[in-house]
Amino acid sequence: MSEPTLYHNLIGGEWVRSTTGQTFESTNPADTREIVGRFQRSGADDIAAAVQAAAHAYEAWRLTPAPKRGEILFKAAELLRQRKEQYARDMTREMGKVIAEARGDVQEAIDMLYFIAGEGRRLYGQTTPSEMPNKFQMSVRVPLGVCGLITPWNFPMAIPSWKILPALILGNTVVIKPAEDAPLSTYNFVQCLLDAGLPPGVVNIVTGYGPEAGEPLVRHPDVKVVSFTGSTAVGHHLTKVAAETLKHVSLEMGGKNGIIVMDDADLDLVVEGVLWGAFGTTGQRCTASSRLIAHRAVATELGRKLAAKADGITIGNGLDERVSMGPSINADQYKIVCDYVEIGKQEGAVVVAGGERLTTEGYSHGYFHQPTIFGDVKPSMQIAQEEIFGPVTAIIPVDSLDEAISVANGVKYGLSSSIYTRDVNQAFRAMRDLDSGIVYVNAPTIGAEIHLPFGGTKATGNGHREGGVQALDVFSEWKSLYIDFNGQLQRAQIDNAE
Numbered sequence: 001m002s003e004p005t006l007y008h009n010l011i012g013g014e015w016v017r018s019t020t021g022q023t024f025e026s027t028n029p030a031d032t033r034e035i036v037g038r039f040q041r042s043g044a045d046d047i048a049a050a051v052q053a054a055a056h057a058y059e060a061w062r063l064t065p066a067p068k069r070g071e072i073l074f075k076a077a078e079l080l081r082q083r084k085e086q087y088a089r090d091m092t093r094e095m096g097k098v099i100a101e102a103r104g105d106v107q108e109a110i111d112m113l114y115f116i117a118g119e120g121r122r123l124y125g126q127t128t129p130s131e132m133p134n135k136f137q138m139s140v141r142v143p144l145g146v147c148g149l150i151t152p153w154n155f156p157m158a159i160p161s162w163k164i165l166p167a168l169i170l171g172n173t174v175v176i177k178p179a180e181d182a183p184l185s186t187y188n189f190v191q192c193l194l195d196a197g198l199p200p201g202v203v204n205i206v207t208g209y210g211p212e213a214g215e216p217l218v219r220h221p222d223v224k225v226v227s228f229t230g231s232t233a234v235g236h237h238l239t240k241v242a243a244e245t246l247k248h249v250s251l252e253m254g255g256k257n258g259i260i261v262m263d264d265a266d267l268d269l270v271v272e273g274v275l276w277g278a279f280g281t282t283g284q285r286c287t288a289s290s291r292l293i294a295h296r297a298v299a300t301e302l303g304r305k306l307a308a309k310a311d312g313i314t315i316g317n318g319l320d321e322r323v324s325m326g327p328s329i330n331a332d333q334y335k336i337v338c339d340y341v342e343i344g345k346q347e348g349a350v351v352v353a354g355g356e357r358l359t360t361e362g363y364s365h366g367y368f369h370q371p372t373i374f375g376d377v378k379p380s381m382q383i384a385q386e387e388i389f390g391p392v393t394a395i396i397p398v399d400s401l402d403e404a405i406s407v408a409n410g411v412k413y414g415l416s417s418s419i420y421t422r423d424v425n426q427a428f429r430a431m432r433d434l435d436s437g438i439v440y441v442n443a444p445t446i447g448a449e450i451h452l453p454f455g456g457t458k459a460t461g462n463g464h465r466e467g468g469v470q471a472l473d474v475f476s477e478w479k480s481l482y483i484d485f486n487g488q489l490q491r492a493q494i495d496n497a498e
């Protein structure tokens with residue numbers, strides 16, 4: 001096998017080694033003998049250099065007209081379209097999602113490029129009449145400066161695009177630390193921006209581990225915004241760290257998303273949706289359908305139908321077009337999945353499908369586990385409460401819509417939820433009462449589109465949203481402008497008051 005490519009940090013437009021002199025390897029989770037690339041194992045000094053480069057680039061970038069910034073993004077979108085297949089293959093190799101889904105991940109970044117590029121000619125503020133006669137007033141968005149972005153491995157191109165692009169269109173500059181399990185897709189995405197003409201220092205990449213490179217980024221006094229996607233525990237910690245320097249912090253964290261299945265639902269449609277929602281991306285989506293809250297009248301039949309189809313899922317290396325589910329991302333995550341499956345068995349849940357890791361010929365070098373469905377699950381069980389982030393879902397029988405909604409809401413997270421029913425009244429009640437940032441009707445909990453807000457309530461987030469025009473709020477502040485053309489002093493609240 002040839003020597004794997006060595007990737008460098010991108011700082012101020014230069015490809016540089018880490019000052020630590022150390023590197024780490026990213027391996028293919030479907031076959032860990034394959035090294036996808038070697039990356040810089042960076043530390044606080046590398047972060048400091050990147051932040052300085054970003055702060056320097058900010059001075060010119062913030063004054064570049066937003067429509068011109070948008071033109072670079074339009075060009076990058078065209079380049080990414082041309083490179084979609086190659087980058088999708090890289091993504092499957094670095095993090096294991098099947099090739100069709102990797103193409104979808106790249107497509108999400110393409111969609112985001114076009115959407116945010118268009119914002120360059122909008123970035124709407126308000127004009128509103130003044131209470132005084134000869135006075136004009138309006139509000140405009142202003143950028144904040146250097147943004148520190150920390151991104152996960154499960155959507156290794158889409159999620160960096162969700163953060164980088166709104167930051168850039170507003171005139172901010174960026175230092176991104178991608179997940180150590182899947183940094184290559186960030187390189188590929190940023191390469192399109194560079195080739196489209198993005199000036200040096202506007203986007204900087206520093207690779208490494210959370211405590212060594214992520215934390216210094218969040219601590220750095222010249223970083224004004226932190227946007228993080230990952231675990232609730234880390235998000236909680238980063239919030240406290242960032243509070244010391246009063247940074248704006250946007251967090252996107254865990255989920256324990258439930259699909260409600262009512263007794264009037266089209267069960268065949270449900271089965272298709274559940275297999276996609278629970279086992280797509282090997283269950284490694286924040287939005288994964290990890291609970292099926294099923295009316296008791298259909299719960300057993302649903303389990304039977306699901307089991308029959310789950311056994312037909314082809315597991316393996318996602319580069320093979322016939323494969324429909326890949327591996328877990330790494331040894332730690334694999335252990336978590338295996339441990340939760342054991343916990344579920346010990347808690348007394350019934351294994352309806354799967355339940356075992358795969359170690360036979362063809363699977364022995366990757367982190368493969370059978371798609372696993374538990375039945376007869378109680379809402380209080382650990383497998384019904386805690387995020388597993390793997391191919392495991394739990395059928396929880398309930399007796400009514402009220403109970404279903406209360407079970408759906410009875411977890412600490414609030415990202416996505418769904419209801420399958422043919423009854424419009426039940427659907428609207430669920431849309432109103434489900435406490436989550438995203439609700440689907442007659443579709444599973446995954447599959448958000450980039451132009452609506454993405455994010456969750458409760459321990460999933462801290463009130464911000466990615467996607468949609470709402471993403472702009474994370475990376476900007478408002479400036480209110482008052483223009484008095486009266487020629488004589490006018491005192492608001494006094495001169496024109498009753």
Ligand code: UN1
Binds near residue numbers: 286287446448
């Ligand atoms: C995630 O789960 O971390 O809605 C992101 C979806 C994708 C994005 C998921 N568009 O499932």
